[in-house]
Amino acid sequence: MMIHTSKNLCKLPAGTVVKGKWHRHSYKIVKSLGQGANGVVYLAQGGTGLVALKISDNSSAIISEVNVLRRFSEVQGVALGPCLLDVDDWFHPYINRTVSFYVMEYIKGEDFLSFIHKKGKEWIAILMLQLLGDLEKLHAAGWVFGDLKPENLIVSGSVPRVRLVDVGGTTLRGRAIKEFTEFFDRGYWGMGSRKAEPSYDLFAVAMIMINACYPNRFEKKGNEKEQLRAAILSNSYLKKYEKVLLRAIEGQYDAADEMKKDLIQLIHQSSSRQGKRVENKQKHSRKKKRLLETAFLVIFVLFAYILYLYAQIL
Amino acid sequence: MRKGTLRQILLITDGCSNHGEDPIAMAALAKEQGITINVIGVLDQDIIDENGLREIEGIALSGGGVSQVVYAKQLSQTVQMVTRKAMTQTLQGVVNQELKQILGSHASFEDLPPEKRSEVMEVVEELGETVNLEVLILVDTSGSMKTKLPTVKEALFDLSLSLNARLGNNRFSIFVFPGKRGDADKVLDWTPKLEAISTVFPKLTSGGITPTGPAIREALHHFNKKRSLRSLLSDDDPYIEESM
Numbered sequence: 397m398m399i400h401t402s403k404n405l406c407k408l409p410a411g412t413v414v415k416g417k418w419h420r421h422s423y424k425i426v427k428s429l430g431q432g433a434n435g436v437v438y439l440a441q442g443g444t445g446l447v448a449l450k451i452s453d454n455s456s457a458i459i460s461e462v463n464v465l466r467r468f469s470e471v472q473g474v475a476l477g478p479c480l481l482d483v484d485d486w487f488h489p490y491i492n493r494t495v496s497f498y499v500m501e502y503i504k505g506e507d508f509l510s511f512i513h514k515k516g517k518e519w520i521a522i523l524m525l526q527l528l529g530d531l532e533k534l535h536a537a538g539w540v541f542g543d544l545k546p547e548n549l550i551v552s553g554s555v556p557r558v559r560l561v562d563v564g565g566t567t568l569r570g571r572a573i574k575e576f577t578e579f580f581d582r583g584y585w586g587m588g589s590r591k592a593e594p595s596y597d598l599f600a601v602a603m604i605m606i607n608a609c610y611p612n613r614f615e616k617k618g619n620e621k622e623q624l625r626a627a628i629l630s631n632s633y634l635k636k637y638e639k640v641l642l643r644a645i646e647g648q649y650d651a652a653d654e655m656k657k658d659l660i661q662l663i664h665q666s667s668s669r670q671g672k673r674v675e676n677k678q679k680h681s682r683k684k685k686r687l688l689e690t691a692f693l694v695i696f697v698l699f700a701y702i703l704y705l706y707a708q709i710l
Numbered sequence: 711m712r713k714g715t716l717r718q719i720l721l722i723t724d725g726c727s728n729h730g731e732d733p734i735a736m737a738a739l740a741k742e743q744g745i746t747i748n749v750i751g752v753l754d755q756d757i758i759d760e761n762g763l764r765e766i767e768g769i770a771l772s773g774g775g776v777s778q779v780v781y782a783k784q785l786s787q788t789v790q791m792v793t794r795k796a797m798t799q800t801l802q803g804v805v806n807q808e809l810k811q812i813l814g815s816h817a818s819f820e821d822l823p824p825e826k827r828s829e830v831m832e833v834v835e836e837l838g839e840t841v842n843l844e845v846l847i848l849v850d851t852s853g854s855m856k857t858k859l860p861t862v863k864e865a866l867f868d869l870s871l872s873l874n875a876r877l878g879n880n881r882f883s884i885f886v887f888p889g890k891r892g893d894a895d896k897v898l899d900w901t902p903k904l905e906a907i908s909t910v911f912p913k914l915t916s917g918g919i920t921p922t923g924p925a926i927r928e929a930l931h932h933f934n935k936k937r938s939l940r941s942l943l944s945d946d947d948p949y950i951e952e953s954m
Contacts, residue, residue, distance in 0.1 A: 572875035
């Protein structure tokens, strides 16, 4: 069996009807929403409205994600991931094989990075507070999200709210992280193990903030800890959150709540400091203006005097 | 189910073999002995030739494992993904066998309704987390692989990081081929940690021929040697019990 599964699954054209073998529900493909490590996600029209449909020829990966989504629905109160609606098999006519798919709630919104790009950097910390709140609940329920990255965050609703999608990396606490992305993986940066524990996700939260300010990401070179520190210090936005970012990177937070508390504190500090700086700047510029006026006056008088002397000599 | 040990050979190469037995036949031999072979083909910028590609896929197919062709840069992530995927595949094979015994010869994982499959998958994941794993890494050091060795080293560090986060035990061993005298040389004997490789890799020199088939045979031999030693030990156990 080859691993390039998602490539084998050629793209389904709009209008294709996917009909489940077991539950007999039909879904009409509208368009592709994106490609993950374990399959393709489509927007589809179901019996009750628009849904997201993930399809893969790796049936064990599909079932494993379904198990996570099912467990999430048991966590009361909040929606930690998209709501699971259906699981089934379908005979794929283009590759002549039965593939597995699951259907979930379609979360309409924008991905994290393009939202920040449009709305401005001040949203970064706010959205991270929301995310940390969700992570706290997820961790309390015994899970670690694992593959935390901007692509798996969707900002939705008229009041912007960040939502977690793609639970492929979600792992039971204490086990080995199932799926990860290098830039957000503390193992890659030599900052800890790949054991599923809250501090693993919190490292990724810090890296998401860094990614928001360095959209092109970067690779590790040599002294990784110093490299990350330098990246934080050389960016004026990240510098304000240096303390909390460094603590998260070093794995010093055991719980999302602790990090959230520190982040709130820094948001308040930075906004009051910013206010003061603006005031200072204004005072400064006023002073500058007055100095300029004086200089201008002196030059003018001097010029008049020289003109007068010249007239006298003539 | 008794918790056993999964045995894998991870072959890292960049092209076609040109010496000795057919590696695909050797892979089939490995499978018969319950050892899975995974193959990773490493590219530079160049495109791999058709024969090389066919051989890489062929070895994995007949060795019951997983294959993937990648650029050197993506190696770390691929090595761990391939290893994990092959583990799941093997475990699922074992579970499928059990299912057949319970449900009849035609039943398999895919024939179960999704709800039942969920339960089976939980068992497979539980096993994947706790089962013991032995990986023999077989690195091609012929000719053009030379420049890729630092990346290979890093990828192997990364692999041990991923696998050591599991609850089960791991043991790794590294062979390189062609060897100084024989077809393959052992550069690291069974060890739970791969940290030791940093001292091994800089000393490697690259040779001209690529004896992939004989190298796999050598690797199998290493697995068997250890197993026969262990079976000797386990034969001793009842004797000790009796004498006590």
